[in-house]
Ligand SMILES: CC(=O)[C@@H](O)[C@H](O)COP(=O)(O)O
């Protein structure tokens with residue numbers, strides 16, 4: 336089974352645009368769960384332009400499905416947030432400062448020492464650690480050597496080339512996913528997944544543990560409604 340974790344960053348972005356509390360991120364998270372989502376993902380960034388650190392503390396109190404915090408551990412503040420809130424999973428993402436969104440995975444070979452230390456620190460607190468990587472079997476193997484439990488494959492290149500040639504676009508992801516299976520790691524995927532491209536990815540890599548989806552899902556919800564949208568994404572994950 337592949338779980339659907341809804342990334343609610345976009346809800347916080349909308350809330351922040353007016354400075355008030357509408358929409359309320361806690362209510363949306365609870366509604367996502369009520370409508371069938373099997374997890375909630377947040378990705379706080381140092382400038383708190385969408386999810387704020389306080390949101391993460393507040394969400395931890397109410398989320399009853401899998402809680403996944405994504406982010407760059409380059410600042411102690413992020414590490415402390417994760418250790419204090421103890422989510423089910425932390426996903427380490429090497430966000431470049433000033434980037435609009437995540438745009439690359441870790442080099443798990445060059446960053447081996449850093450990742451190994453961080454992963455140990457989180458795992459001591461029983462927090463599952465996933466490492467965001469490009470679809471490269473060497474990076475998957477590197478994440479395993481660092482002690483990660485899972486990798487999250489950065490799916491933007493798959494999404495970008497889906498309509499051009501989906502068979503070709505998915506090949507590196509299948510190879511990376513096979514490596515994860517071979518070395519005994521769990522497998523997540525995310526970034527720009529949508530109602531267009533999700534089913535084919537699931538068909539090609541049925542052993543994915545989780546997909547985290549935000550931008551497209553929240554955009555679809557404007558037209559289709561949140562409950563209906565979540566149900567539609569869940570259906571794409573049924574083979
Ligand atoms: C790691 C990843 O691909 C997502 O967490 C993505 O960064 C979503 O964050 P934004 O919604 O802020 O773009």
Ligand SMILES: NCC(=O)COP(=O)(O)O
Nearest residue numbers: 342525526527547549550
């Ligand atoms: N880890 C990926 C994620 O949480 C959502 O990415 P996107 O669907 O907003 O591109």
